[in-house]
Amino acid sequence: MIIYFANHPFTNTWRQVLKTWCPEIGKILQIWPYEKAAEVQQFPGATYIFSDHERFSSGQRSLVSQLYSQLKQSNTVLNDPSKVLRRYDLLKRLYEDGVNTFRCFRIHELPSDLRFPVFVRIENDHDGARTDLLMTMSDVEREVTRLELSGLSTDDLLVTEFIQSESRDGFYRKYAAFRIGNQIIPRHLVYSKHWMVKVPGVWNNERREEEGKYLESNVFKGELLEIFDKASIEYGRIDFGLVDGKLQVWEINTNPTLMSSKKEIAWARRPSQKQFAQRLHQALMEINQDHAKTTDVELSSFLAR
Numbered sequence: 001m002i003i004y005f006a007n008h009p010f011t012n013t014w015r016q017v018l019k020t021w022c023p024e025i026g027k028i029l030q031i032w033p034y035e036k037a038a039e040v041q042q043f044p045g046a047t048y049i050f051s052d053h054e055r056f057s058s059g060q061r062s063l064v065s066q067l068y069s070q071l072k073q074s075n076t077v078l079n080d081p082s083k084v085l086r087r088y089d090l091l092k093r094l095y096e097d098g099v100n101t102f103r104c105f106r107i108h109e110l111p112s113d114l115r116f117p118v119f120v121r122i123e124n125d126h127d128g129a130r131t132d133l134l135m136t137m138s139d140v141e142r143e144v145t146r147l148e149l150s151g152l153s154t155d156d157l158l159v160t161e162f163i164q165s166e167s168r169d170g171f172y173r174k175y176a177a178f179r180i181g182n183q184i185i186p187r188h189l190v191y192s193k194h195w196m197v198k199v200p201g202v203w204n205n206e207r208r209e210e211e212g213k214y215l216e217s218n219v220f221k222g223e224l225l226e227i228f229d230k231a232s233i234e235y236g237r238i239d240f241g242l243v244d245g246k247l248q249v250w251e252i253n254t255n256p257t258l259m260s261s262k263k264e265i266a267w268a269r270r271p272s273q274k275q276f277a278q279r280l281h282q283a284l285m286e287i288n289q290d291h292a293k294t295t296d297v298e299l300s301s302f303l304a305r
Contacts, residue, residue: 001028001044001047002029002030003029003030003043003044003047003048004029004030004048005033005034005037005048005049005051005052006051007033008033008034008035010052010255011031011032013051013256013257014258016257016258017277017280020259022277022280022281024281025281025284028284028288029284034060034064045074046075047076047078047287048071048077049079049235050064050077050235051079051235051236051255053081053084054123054125054254055124055125056081056086061081061082065080068082078181078235079236079254080232084231084254085230085231086123087104087158088106088123090231090252091104091160092104093231094230097230100248101248102160102162102248103161104158104159104160104161105158105160106159107155110140114137115161116134116135116136116161116162117133117134118134118140118159119131119133119134119160119196120134120144120147120157120158120159120160121158122156122157122158124156126253128196128198130143130147131147133195140159144157162195165248171192172192172193172195173189173190173197173242174190174191174192174250175188175220175239175240175241176188176190176237176240177224177237178235178256179228179233179238180234180280180284180287181234181283181286181287182225183283183286184221184224185218185276185280185283186217186276187276188211188215189215191203203269205268208268208269211269220247223247227249227252228252233252236252237252237253237256239252258280259277
C-alpha cells in the first residue's frame with residue numbers, strides 16, 4: 001500500500017489518473033488529508049509520501065516532521081519535511097551551486113544589483129507570476145503595493161530575475177519530469193509564445209515528435225536526480241527550461257496535478273500521456289513492493305502531543 005498525504009483542499013491532484021488514465025493505481029494508492037493523522041490510532045505498514053511542502057505553515061511543518069520521524073521507524077517515507085527545500089530556499093541553493101543563473105529574493109532583501117527585468121510571484125502557490133515583467137524598481141514597488149492592497153502579505157512575495165529562454169523558433173519550452181523514489185519519469189514538453197508557460201500552446205507533428213524524443217530519451221535523468229537530491233525531494237515534479245543547452249530550474253512541486261482529462265489533451269499527444277500513466281504505475285509498484293510486509297506502527301508520542 002502507498003499512502004499519499006496532502007493538504008485537504010489539494011487532495012484531488014491524482015483524480016484524473018485514478019478516474020481515466022490508470023484506475024488500477026487505485027488498488028495500491030490511498031490519498032489522505034494530513035488531518036487524518038490525528039484520528040488514526042495505528043498506521044498501516046506502507047510507503048508514505050508527504051506532499052504539499054510548499055503550503056505548510058510553520059506549525060504544520062513541525063507536526064508533520066514528527067509524524068515523518070515516527071513513520072520512518074518502520075516504513076519508507078518520501079520527502080522529509082525537516083529537509084525538503086521549498087521554492088525560495090531551493091532557488092537560492094541552485095543559484096549558489098551554479099545550476100541556475102538567475103536569482104530570487106524576498107521583498108525585504110532586494111539588492112542594489114538586481115537584474116531587470118523581474119517578476120513577482122507568491123512563494124507558496126503554483127499559479128505562476130502575479131505580474132508582467134517589471135523593468136525598474138519603481139515598477140516593483142508599484143506592483144508590490146497593488147498586491148498588498150489585494151490582501152496578500154509581502155512576507156509571501158518573491159521577486160525573481162527573468163532569464164530569456166525563448167528558442168530561435170520564437171517558442172518558450174517548459175520541460176517537466178517526476179521523481180518517484182529513485183525513478184525519473186519525463187512528464188511533458190510544452191510550448192508557448194508567452195514567457196510564462198502554463199498550458200500547451202500551438203501543437204503539431206513536429207512538436208509531438210520533439211516531445212516524444214524527450215520522453216523516450218530521459219536525457220536529463222542524471223542531472224535531475226542531483227537537483228532533486230539537493231532539494232531532499234524524493235517525490236515531486238520539476239519544471240525547467242534550457243538556456244544555451246543548460247538546465248534552468250523553475251520550481252519543484254511536491255503535490256502537482258499529475259494528468260489532465262482526456263478531453264483536454266490533443267489527440268496526437270494521447271499515446272504519450274498513456275505511456276506516462278503506465279510508467280507512473282510501474283514506479284509506484286516498485287516502491288510499493290518494498291513494503292508489502294511491514295508492520296503497523298502506533299504513533300503514541302505524536303498523538304500524545
